[in-house]
Amino acid sequence: MTRHIRHAAAFCVLLLAALLVNAARVQIVQAPSYDANPANRRPEIARYQQPRGDILVGGEPVTGSRDTREHLRYERTYADGPLYAPVTGFASQEYGTTLLEHAEDGVLSGTDPMLTPFPLFHDSAPGRGPGGDVVTTIHPAAQRAAYRGLGRRKGAVAAVEPSSGRILALVSTPSYDPGELSGNGTAATRSWARLNGHPDRPMLNRAVRQTYPPGSTFKVVTAAAALDARVVRDVDAPLRSPDPYTLPGTRTRLANASRGCAGASLRVAFERSCNTVFAKLGVDVGLARMAATASGFGFNDAGLRIPFSVARSTFDTSVDRAQLALSSIGQYNTRATPLQMAMVAAAVAGGGQVREPYLVERTVRAGGGTVAAAGSRPVRRAMSPSTAARLRQLMTDVVENGTGARAAIRGARVGGKTGTAQHGVDNSGVPYAWFVSWAQGHGELEPEVAVAVVVEDAAADRADITGGGVAAPIARAVMEAVLASGGGRGEG
Amino acid sequence: MTKAGSGTPVAAAADAPAAAAARLPRRRGVEFSLLVLAVLLCVFGYCDVGLAQHGTVPPGAAGYGAGLGVLALLAHLAVRLRAPYADPLLLPIGVLLNGLGLVLIYRLDLETPGDRAAPTQLVWSTLGMALFIVVVLLLRDHRVLQRYAYVCVAAALVLLTVPILFPAVNGARIWIRIAGFSIQPGEFAKVLLAVFFAAYLAANRSALAYAGRRVWRLQLPTGRVLGPIVAVWLVSVGVLILERDLGTSLLFFGLFVVLLYVATGRTGWIAVGLLLAALGAVAVGRLEPHVHGRIEDWLHPFATIEAGQGASQLAQSLFSFAAGGVTGTGLGLGHSVLIGFATKSDFILATAGEELGFAGLSAVFLLYALLVERGYRAGLLLRDPFGRLLAVGLASIVALQVFVIAGGVTGLIPLTGMAMPFLAQGGSSVVTNWAIVALLIRVSHCARRQYDGRVAP
Numbered sequence A: 001m002t003r004h005i006r007h008a009a010a011f012c013v014l015l016l017a018a019l020l021v022n023a024a025r026v027q028i029v030q031a032p033s034y035d036a037n038p039a040n041r042r043p044e045i046a047r048y049q050q051p052r053g054d055i056l057v058g059g060e061p062v063t064g065s066r067d068t069r070e071h072l073r074y075e076r077t078y079a080d081g082p083l084y085a086p087v088t089g090f091a092s093q094e095y096g097t098t099l100l101e102h103a104e105d106g107v108l109s110g111t112d113p114m115l116t117p118f119p120l121f122h123d124s125a126p127g128r129g130p131g132g133d134v135v136t137t138i139h140p141a142a143q144r145a146a147y148r149g150l151g152r153r154k155g156a157v158a159a160v161e162p163s164s165g166r167i168l169a170l171v172s173t174p175s176y177d178p179g180e181l182s183g184n185g186t187a188a189t190r191s192w193a194r195l196n197g198h199p200d201r202p203m204l205n206r207a208v209r210q211t212y213p214p215g216s217t218f219k220v221v222t223a224a225a226a227l228d229a230r231v232v233r234d235v236d237a238p239l240r241s242p243d244p245y246t247l248p249g250t251r252t253r254l255a256n257a258s259r260g261c262a263g264a265s266l267r268v269a270f271e272r273s274c275n276t277v278f279a280k281l282g283v284d285v286g287l288a289r290m291a292a293t294a295s296g297f298g299f300n301d302a303g304l305r306i307p308f309s310v311a312r313s314t315f316d317t318s319v320d321r322a323q324l325a326l327s328s329i330g331q332y333n334t335r336a337t338p339l340q341m342a343m344v345a346a347a348v349a350g351g352g353q354v355r356e357p358y359l360v361e362r363t364v365r366a367g368g369g370t371v372a373a374a375g376s377r378p379v380r381r382a383m384s385p386s387t388a389a390r391l392r393q394l395m396t397d398v399v400e401n402g403t404g405a406r407a408a409i410r411g412a413r414v415g416g417k418t419g420t421a422q423h424g425v426d427n428s429g430v431p432y433a434w435f436v437s438w439a440q441g442h443g444e445l446e447p448e449v450a451v452a453v454v455v456e457d458a459a460a461d462r463a464d465i466t467g468g469g470v471a472a473p474i475a476r477a478v479m480e481a482v483l484a485s486g487g488g489r490g491e492g
Numbered sequence B: 001m002t003k004a005g006s007g008t009p010v011a012a013a014a015d016a017p018a019a020a021a022a023r024l025p026r027r028r029g030v031e032f033s034l035l036v037l038a039v040l041l042c043v044f045g046y047c048d049v050g051l052a053q054h055g056t057v058p059p060g061a062a063g064y065g066a067g068l069g070v071l072a073l074l075a076h077l078a079v080r081l082r083a084p085y086a087d088p089l090l091l092p093i094g095v096l097l098n099g100l101g102l103v104l105i106y107r108l109d110l111e112t113p114g115d116r117a118a119p120t121q122l123v124w125s126t127l128g129m130a131l132f133i134v135v136v137l138l139l140r141d142h143r144v145l146q147r148y149a150y151v152c153v154a155a156a157l158v159l160l161t162v163p164i165l166f167p168a169v170n171g172a173r174i175w176i177r178i179a180g181f182s183i184q185p186g187e188f189a190k191v192l193l194a195v196f197f198a199a200y201l202a203a204n205r206s207a208l209a210y211a212g213r214r215v216w217r218l219q220l221p222t223g224r225v226l227g228p229i230v231a232v233w234l235v236s237v238g239v240l241i242l243e244r245d246l247g248t249s250l251l252f253f254g255l256f257v258v259l260l261y262v263a264t265g266r267t268g269w270i271a272v273g274l275l276l277a278a279l280g281a282v283a284v285g286r287l288e289p290h291v292h293g294r295i296e297d298w299l300h301p302f303a304t305i306e307a308g309q310g311a312s313q314l315a316q317s318l319f320s321f322a323a324g325g326v327t328g329t330g331l332g333l334g335h336s337v338l339i340g341f342a343t344k345s346d347f348i349l350a351t352a353g354e355e356l357g358f359a360g361l362s363a364v365f366l367l368y369a370l371l372v373e374r375g376y377r378a379g380l381l382l383r384d385p386f387g388r389l390l391a392v393g394l395a396s397i398v399a400l401q402v403f404v405i406a407g408g409v410t411g412l413i414p415l416t417g418m419a420m421p422f423l424a425q426g427g428s429s430v431v432t433n434w435a436i437v438a439l440l441i442r443v444s445h446c447a448r449r450q451y452d453g454r455v456a457p
Helices: A002-029 A032-034 A042-047 A082-086 A101-102 A106-111 A119-124 A140-151 A188-196 A215-228 A266-272 A276-283 A286-298 A321-327 A338-351 A387-401 A467-484 B002-015 B017-021 B028-054 B061-082 B088-110 B116-138 B149-165 B185-210 B221-244 B246-264 B268-285 B287-297 B313-324 B348-381 B385-409 B425-450
Strands: A056-057 A063-067 A074-078 A134-135 A155-160 A167-173 A351-354 A359-366 A370-373 A377-381 A413-421 A432-441 A449-455 B176-178 B182-183
Touching: A002 A032, A002 B246, A002 B313, A002 B348, A002 B385, A032 B313, A042 A276, A056 A082, A056 A449, A074 A082, A074 A134, A074 A449, A082 A101, A101 A106, A106 A134, A140 A167, A140 A449, A140 A467, A155 A467, A155 B313, A167 A467, A188 B061, A215 A276, A215 A286, A215 A338, A215 A387, A215 A413, A215 A432, A266 A276, A266 A387, A266 B182, A276 A286, A286 A321, A286 A338, A338 A351, A338 A387, A338 A413, A338 A432, A338 A449, A359 B313, A387 A413, A387 A432, A413 A467, A432 B425, A449 A467, B002 B246, B028 B061, B028 B088, B061 B088, B061 B116, B088 B116, B088 B348, B088 B425, B116 B425, B149 B185, B149 B221, B182 B425, B185 B246, B246 B268, B268 B287, B313 B348, B313 B385, B348 B385, B348 B425, B385 B425
Parallel strands: A056 A134
Antiparallel strands: A063 A074, A134 A359, A155 A167, A155 A449, A351 A377, A359 A370, A413 A432, A432 A449, B176 B182
16 A cells, blocks of 8 residues: 555645646746736736826926825826816826826836936836926916917917927817826716817817918018028018919919008018018029928928927928919918927027927936936027028017017017918818917017917907917917016026 | 654664664654744734735734634644644644635735625634644544544535535535525535545455456456445535536545555556546536636636637736746735635635745645645554545645646636635635644554554554
8 A cells, every 4th residue: 555655645746746837837937928918907007006207387296196095096187187288198097198198108107217226227126116207398377378368269379488499388279187087987988088079179289289271470481481592682672573473384363461562572571471472482482492491490390209299390392383382371281380380480589590399308206316307409500590680570570560469568579470371171261360479578688489379260250360360469478478487497 | 854753763663673662752842833933924924914005014913923823822732632743744834824824815805895804714714723623632543433434424425415405606506604604515525525435445445456357457346345435426526516516526536536546556446537537527528618618718818808808817817926926026015806706715826826926836835745745644654544545535635626726726727616725715614624634633643653662552
């Protein structure tokens, strides 16, 4: 019997060995693939196990975290959700992340290796550290002024600091409260369905993700190209420009909304926003130089990140002369984001230099140490400094004597350009009202703010559709807010 | 320890009769030290859970430690009094596994505030250790049990049949509910059947081994000897299939084959047993949809994920083990609760695997292996066939049970519901396991005492 007991014992040893080998297979060999299985909720649980880092505006967090005591423990909260939604985006347990919440997710969720004091040892350390904070360049008063100015209208505002490229305001209306999407319950599901089904598309960030025909505001670019190409040498010399203007190679005749455009000088044509003059200037400058100037301002650049991506603004480079004429007055295939048009105004204000815009001043550890700072940004030359100086004068005239009068600020130098963009089939849609401008406070060396405003559904009243009616006062409120604090860094 | 403890006496008895008068160490002090270590380990685990979850030592830590300590001390005194030659490893392993089970259940209770299982489990553990003490004190000689073989089998059959009269719980008719406590009578039947098998095979082993016809190389026993035992086996397996408790069915079958082989030494039994098992497995796998699903789950644990229905319990269990890795997440820091249903019972090992890692899981397996090894060793030392078969049978129950459930939750074999001995939530199981340890203590005491020169065998 002894021998057989030993055999049975050997069988038990076999069972033990099988268990141990199999446990090693599951826990060591197969573990990485099991850990990465999409149905494994552990990474998700770890992600929400700690409060998320915050996004700061003007030194104050505009986000927070709420302890739900559920499996996915911490949920995102927003102090001023709709106001800052075009900056923060949302951080949802169900629907992922967008905008800054997405672009800076590594820092906010604590997985960025740079968050640990010794990045090289990060791989060996288990788990994740506390999330870091993201300090934005947003100017809270300017942001608020833009949001209040747009009110219940559909539109967007982008404001930048010309000398640095810091984005001071980024507003899109109608907006939404990203906090509604934070959780994973039925409330979030319902909000998601409602927001996605809404005809006004509240989750669309119109300031950076929507392009519009820029209309007459594009004439700033055309004027810059004409001056730089020396097609126009004297802004006060009359130009040989007919009214109406027959588009080259066609019988289509282009007319003006305003009088006195035939033979007008560049200054007068800019003030009165003469389509005929600028269409002909575009043709005279030629496609190559127009395209070069447009891309100098940032058009046709699909790679811009602020740090989230910005929709590509377009200036079509495969056009005939008639199409070039229309492109040069901001129609045909010319399209721009509000941020791009703010960059156009900033280029004029900044002496012809375009600084790449950015939204994140720096990222900091929970303890306060800086992880990464914005540093100096690439600079691009859009036009010569003398052209910029002459354009500043033209734009100032628009505000002092022309269609942009409602943007004027007492005690400050303000330059602007209105725009009305036709769109829709046979131009049947309510035109978009545009206003781009910059402002320089009294005693300052250079303009401190450049802003672009677009209002999609300006009232049908014709006077209001022109950018000067609806959009200019909004731009003015934003500029005033920045000037009042003594520049973009006042509250930052 | 093996060499010093029990290896030497065998050699002494066989080779050197002159040394037979030597005094055999009783090793109760070793048992006491190991018990202290076991209790401290459990209290440490209990504190660790509280520290990981709330940053404080849980308020019940002292009470828990004192309770477990007092129970262990009483059991130790009982052993000292009535089984002084018993194997010193058996009781500490039981205490450590039971304490670890309580820690794991307490830890999972924190995730399910509405369903607290640890207090009940503590009551059952106390009952189990009380039964241990009673058995050690009252059962002076295991050979007494031989007389009650047929009483045991009758009782086992009654216990197996009773739950059929009660409503099914989660698809299995294996529970009876009395006064808020649910009891699983099949658990007690295991020990009773082991006693019966051991007694019957001890009495009839020569007849089973040598009589009967010879077919090719297999020597078949006569129907007269074989009849009763096959009948008992068929009835118990039939009842289990009716109750849909396949794990226990598998366990009985395995126990039956192992004891038959050990008693007769006929490999023919193993061949017949494996053939029967294969036939049974194919038939049940085909016919029973419940079992068929389990086999499908085992072959394709992630099929439900690919079908977009989320992870199955087995998949979640595998995720748990994988998340543990080599060193584990630490007690209280895993997410085995994602398994959902039966986390504290059938899937308790997943929590051990995730929070203690491969290292901790291996340690748990080795504790079981040590328990089984001590049982087998007692079987080897004993001289009476009944005692040998009883020791081997009881140890095999533990070994098979651990293999069936641990293999099931780690995806080695198809999953069948069964309690992890000592660890899993379930009162009947804990009480039964303490009864098994008590019997092993008694058997090992008899086994070693016979080599003490001062005691008449």
